Amino acid sequence: MHVDPKLVSLRPITTDTVRSVCALAVAGDQVGLVAPNAVSLAEALFSPKAWYRAVYFRESVVGFVMLYDPSLGAPSAPDAKPVVWRFMIDAASQGQGIGRRALQLVIEHVRSKGLFSVLSLSYVPVPGCAEKFYLALGFKPTGRVEDGEVELELALDQREA
Numbered sequence: 001m002h003v004d005p006k007l008v009s010l011r012p013i014t015t016d017t018v019r020s021v022c023a024l025a026v027a028g029d030q031v032g033l034v035a036p037n038a039v040s041l042a043e044a045l046f047s048p049k050a051w052y053r054a055v056y057f058r059e060s061v062v063g064f065v066m067l068y069d070p071s072l073g074a075p076s077a078p079d080a081k082p083v084v085w086r087f088m089i090d091a092a093s094q095g096q097g098i099g100r101r102a103l104q105l106v107i108e109h110v111r112s113k114g115l116f117s118v119l120s121l122s123y124v125p126v127p128g129c130a131e132k133f134y135l136a137l138g139f140k141p142t143g144r145v146e147d148g149e150v151e152l153e154l155a156l157d158q159r160e161a
Contacts, residue, residue: 002097003057010053010065010105013041020061021054027091029128037064040086048073051109055089055102062093065106071115081153082110084121087130103137111156119156122149 013021022038025031035043044050049072055063065087070080084106089099110119121139123129131150139152 003101005097005101005104007058008098008101008105009056010102010109011056013052013054017054017061021064024061024064024088024090026088027094027128030091033124033126033129034086034088037086037088040064040066049076050085052086055098057093057096057098062098063087063089063102065102067106067110069110071113082116082119084119087121099133100137107137107154107156117156118153120151120153122146122151124148125150 011017018041022036022041024037026034041052044052044066047068049069050066051069051072052064052066054061055065066085068083068085070076070082084103087099087103087106089102107119110116120142121134123131123134125131125148134152137154139154142151142153144151
């Protein structure tokens with residue numbers, strides 16, 4: 001079953017929604033592949049370059065995304081690129097197209113800034129990882145592996161798949 005993409009949105013996290021975001025969890029075989037949302041939100045408090053949103057399906061919080069955005073805060077190195085630091089969809093909402101649409105919205109957000117040529121992310125290469133998901137959205141391997149994570153990039157001058 002795939003959801004209507006118009007029903008997926010990215011929204012700021014508020015005092016009314018922070019507990020819902022923190023309560024989200026990935027599937028059992030995905031635990032350890034992404035930090036818990038409470039940890040990510042705590043890290044965001046100390047990073048002026050963190051851009052983060054709750055993923056909604058209709059009016060329900062179903063996921064979380066956090067970017068490193070070099071255009072926020074103090075000036076960055078000229079070659080700094082945006083990175084998807086965290087991306088997760090709650091186990092109960094996976095496999096419906098919500099994650100695909102949410103990541104497309106992230107891509108559109110970064111592309112709309114008109115400042116960057118690529119968007120980067122990484123994944124842990126283990127069974128159940130998101131490699132196929134990212135490749136299907138047009139991300140390509142860079143050949144770099146850092147801390148055991150495989151890096152992918154998406155050229156932002158192309159339309160997503």
